[in-house]
Amino acid sequence: MFVLLLLVWIVLNGSLNLQVIAAGVVISAVLSWASYRLLQLPPMGGAGRIDRFSRAVFYILYLAWEILRANLQVMGRILFPKRRKGAPKLTWFQSGLKEPGHQMLLANSITLTPGTITVSLKNGRLCVYAMDQEFAAGLSECGFVQKLRRWEEK
Template sequence: MYFLFLIFWIILNGRFTLEILLFGLVISAVVYAFICRFMGYSPRKDFFLFRNLILLLTFAGVLVKEIARANLSVLKLILSPKYEPEPALIYFRTDLKYGVSRVLLANSITLTPGTITVSVVGDEFCVHCLDKEFAKGIADSDFVKLLRRMEAGR
């Protein structure tokens, strides 16, 4: 996170000089110390994010792929004159342990066209699907598998 603050500082300055770099090193250190002390952040979290960077990038790629695939499915559903959508409200449980993982899953489901996460209570999700076909495999999707792998590395 410290390096992200430093890069952000340099970008906001619009130029790169020794003064800007030295001042940025100090400012970034102060901001990083602040978030570590008052916002519950720690270098351990940085190490976790760095170690799981490949999985996070894979997760982002899977999300983009699923959004594109769902867009095509919704488009087909809308443009098909003979196909009537059958909305469904499904409930499922997940074995994800951490709240961050559950929030990522809920937001990924909502970002995917045709599905909306209605509620998350504990480990139970309620999802509204535009068509019952969209609900198939949602409880054991690629999102859940990647989040499990991220949690295992924690």
Template sequence: MRLFATFVILLGYWFLLSGEFTPIIIVLAVISSFIVSYLTKDLFFPEKVNIILILKIFSYVPWLFWQIVLANIEVFKILIKPKLDIDPSMVEFEPKVKSDIGITLLANSITLTPGTVTIFADRDHFFVHALGPQFAEGLSGGEMEKKILEIEKCL
């Protein structure tokens, strides 16, 4: 049932984006949708649904967007000054998150936030380039990592 539902969603999305209904397009759409559905059926419809995990992720995303807005304002303040007031640095820290999902989420969240870029990330070390000290201060053990730890507990 999960395979069929994934197939129908992907096929519908294909036709929505393509807008063409020639025989070759229809055949390619069916073949491609089936192959991708077979490979990713657990991605869209997992066997177990963890409602608490879904709620934590849905609460994390708006918070992350707000952090991105705040960091954009900070970068903008730096850019409009006549003299660029930056002090770039490399920050190394050991993350508290240990799962692959937690590490990936933390690394991508840091990179999405203006003023910081994750250079390297694994279970033992994170290397992050920060535009200035105000961007580096909350990296290790900050609010972002705490929120991701809460998500990680639900996995």
């Protein structure tokens, strides 16, 4: 990981001199140490880490797509109020996720998506405020939950 971070530092810096290399070595060492200590990433990576990284990238892309879609839906409801389907609603549902990190990621993903806000997360049970009935429908089987369940299976 150290070498990869150093190479990224040099490429993004655009120049190669002693000062750039020295700063890159220090920053890469600190980031490698922090990722080892805080994220439990081994210094040399591994095949499992590449799989996790690719899943994370696809999850972030999926999240960005869902944010864009939800933004368009919320804009439509603001511009055309008759499109709203019912009143705002608080919905409780059991995510079925076992790992606290995945539960937190789900709660944050729902909050980042316009039209919904995670109000509470306790023991895998989420309370979500939804702008209308359509946003509240099917939260327990949404794409975020499905992707995170697949992560737990692997």
